[in-house]
Amino acid sequence: MTDQQITTDPAKPAQRMRAGGTTVTLMPWILAGLVLLVLPFIFQSNSALTIMNKMSITIIFALAYNMLLGQGGMLSFGHAVYMGVGGFACVHIMNASEFFSMLPLPLLPIFGGLFGMGLAMIVGSFSTRKAGTVFAMISLGVGELIAACSLIFVAFFGGEEGVSGDRTYALPLFGIEFLRQIEVYYLVAFWLMLSAILMFLFSRTPIGRMANAVRDNPERAEFLGYSARWVRFYSFTASGFFAGIAGAMFAINYEILTEENLNLVTSGTILLVTFLGGVGFFFGPIIGAVVFTLVQTVLSLQTDLWAIYAGALFVATVMFFPGGLAGLIMMHGPAAKLGKLHYLVLPYLKTLIPAGIGILGVCALVEMTFHVRHASIGSNEMTLFWTTFDSHSLMPWAVAVAVSVVAFWIMRRNLPELVAAWHQANGVAKDKL
Amino acid sequence: MDLIFVNLIDGLVTGLLLFMLSAGLTLIFSMMGVLNFAHASFYMLGAYFAYQISLAMGFWMGLLLAPIIVGVLGAGVERYGLRRVHQYGHVPELIFTFGLALLIEEIVQFIWGKNNVAYNAPEILQFSAFAIAGNSIPAYKIFMIFISVSIFIGLLFILTRTRIGMIIQAALSYPRTVEALGHNVPLIFMGVFGVGTGLAGVAGVIAGPTLGTFPGMAFVLGSIVFVTIVIGGLGSLWGALVASLLIGWITTFAASYNIRFEDILLSVGFSMPENMAESPFRDIWNMTTPQIGPILPYLLMIIILVVRPHGLFGKRDA
């Protein structure tokens, strides 16, 4: 393997997923572990813990999904079922009181993983024969079938109200019964670290490397003597295993699983999350999961229109940064290596601050339109960005329009400067290479 | 026996409606390789635009104008959205349409609210065309059949008998060669996308009054359209027609006849579990065809993909 520069051309997936050398630096992992340890001391409330648990679960699931999409080049529209089935299995284990009372709760995710893997092996046996659209459509069909079955087969899936259990009936581990949210947080965090490390190591095994090869050029992979189909099958099975673990974490955290965990909306969401974060890098889905959870849970506390903003953010990401948020960050790799990032700081400030203000201005216009259309008669007052005003008067509209226009104008004016700075920071890099 | 005939007509209406969506989608898919997830969203836009226009100018102007607006919008999406994403590959394209579908649904809710809107068939078509054994067939259904059949014939004529149709067909298989011959392939792509979404718009205009016009209408239909074109075979207009009718009839007949799985299982030789309430398989025994009707197309699709990956009429793999 030659010493490759990290390329930033998102148009070439072949170049994106390169492994950056065989030496695995430990620093990021230690840092991540420390962050996970310290977070609950900063964010102490139960709701913050709940949101962080939700994030962790989404991260595991998104990483598992990216084993397919990013590393294996397989697009799945029904991946929620592997997480869901793993989770349902865990809830049923929770309800099997005799067995569960002999099982320490931290071991439960293994069972979730095994069930997810089992289902993935069954489905994978016929779905991984082809990649591309055939795989995608089979995953859609299987996803829809299992989601529909969940309402029909009430014995296992519990119908609409789902199946619930109680995690505290497990064998107490060192006297911990997982009654408190903080205990659950550390359990989830532990499994998050463990599965992230395992998934990372998987991507570094020969089979993980072959998955990349099969993704980029199945024919050449076959010439090397690897069966493209079996390589896909192994990736799919492994992904099912980790999705099952995510399902188990869900079961432990929420103690209930419903049809929602299986349906196409959940499958679609994880696709969005993964892509938003960036499929080209291992840590991409982590960013995606964090950002999306914040948008979904925290932004939705602020506005009913959160889904519009989420949709717009997503479409903009696909259109302008196909490498996702991670790709955006890694674009700065070459400049950082050359120590020329400081060239970019000022131009960034000059464009991004006006851009941010402009976007907020447009959001204000949207919110005001919504308020005028939907607020009750007589309540003309609305509060936006810490100011209260009358949404039926001309003034706030004029201000919002003016702010947006001016901000975007400044941004446009400063944009060439940013482009120039970008070339300056990276251009010399090309000379050196 | 009479009911079979009535069901055939009902299934035909459902199938033809599905065809109007899948015809455009299959062209887009085979030409550009894009699984356009937002296709059903254009169907929804068609219904909403027609509703808005019908408030001011009546149903017929809606039928005329709404598809054109939708088509122009679709062409715009291709020109300024998809073409940009195209360079990154197929997966980002698909994900772009996926995000677009979400965004359109949100925007529709923002503009028209979250309720059903009262979009109704014109007075002139609100009568019963004829009745078979007490089952009346509304005139509006006959109208729907008429519109969709004319669209199919028109499409078939354009694609096989006109010069532009020939170019489209050629561009389907060999875009580079067609480009080398001096044709403007991006323009053709944009045109096909516009026409395809316009067709979805027509479907929305005429389906809105019977199936209801509400923000969830795209989601209900969304994935079933893919299923249709995959079963029919990508790029095949005939395949889309056959698959649409097949799905229309399957779902109609499954809903019409209460076949209990109990009877099937008993006739195949299984014996009834003695304690039904405790049996883990009790749900299978209690299942009926109307319960599973809507998921049968997915089952059919999986089987077809496993057995014959290029669909019923397709010439290449899905």
Add this chain to the structure above:
Amino acid sequence: MRKTTKFGLTTAIALIMGSTAAFAETVKIAFIDPLSGPFAATGTNGLHQYEFAVEKLVNEQGGVLGGTKFEILPYDNKTSPQESLVQLQVAIDQGAKYIVQGNSSGVAHALTDAINKHNRRNPDRRVLFLNYSAVDPALTNDACNFWHFRFDANADMKMDALTDVIAQDPSIEKVYIIGQDYSFGQAVSAAANAMLAEKRDDIEVVGDELHPIGKIQDFTPYARKIVASGADAVITGNWGSDMLGLGRAVLENGFTGPIYTYYAAADGITAAFGETGKGSLRLVAEGQINPPASERAVAYYEAFLAKYPDGNISQPRITNVIEMLAKAIEEAGTADDVVAVAKALEGMEHDGLWGGSMMMRPEDHQLIQDVHIHAHTDENITFDYDNSGYGLVSESNIVMAGLDSPTTCKMDRP
């Protein structure tokens, strides 16, 4: 409109940083229902009704306990059980002691289970669950607990009222039952079969089926079967677009008999049915809108319309929730000790704003109240729905429906 005014970004930060947001002391009622997504219309309308009820019935009357005001905190659960549990946690952290929710029995099951566990694990931060709409009978039977109170008549009670009316109508000999394939649809079907057999064993159930929920584009095949079966009446628990689709298909294909429904009104459905539904659609519900029960009800509804011209009072029971909660807090002398408030609610008798008296049954926390059978019509309508000219008129009234209905509830009391 969401009250961004009251808890803007500051709350979000406070919430994340872990400090309890400190506002002027109010009784905080967390409203956890869909405010975005496909069921947002129902949720938003419900929120308006709550905000109006709190303002009009409590705060303008001087609050409770000598001046403490009520406050509704809205949380968007997107009709998702998972998101509901997250929002429940946020609501509890923000100091809500009372949780109201109604849309979807699935969410209600998740919430009642989670609240039961939360109250057991955190005895110092207990909350009450005031369920105003989820009607799955199980919630006050096998799945009941001390913290859950239901203010709507459950599906069985409504069916009891419905079958009373059907039994008195000699022209009905054949009945067709159709519903969505999930717990509520199944409960409706089971109750209809059992009660019809008990009250009129000469009535033949000519069809009893379930269809997948939210997946049917065209209900025509079902309508054909119903017409072909020769049914005199249809009973359905469908809601949302499934209700509209089914009703329209059945009526368009020549069915003229009564269609007994649970949810065929408001949120655009009344307007979309319009003339088509007149004479056929019947709806079973508590709370009588037309003709108005009293001057007070007229004044209340008119004030509501003045504030929300496009709104409907589609869930009259919301006023009962607020009035009874205020009464219970007064009686208990505290708003913080939810056990005392719950004990005050148990067995409470109340005269509702929309007429009739009611009683919170102590055994299972199910409100026993009058149930009406309404007709969808444009005649004698004082207050229409969806500004369509059409609305619901009460045709018959079953006083204290289901008063002696059995319950399997065995709750642990603190």
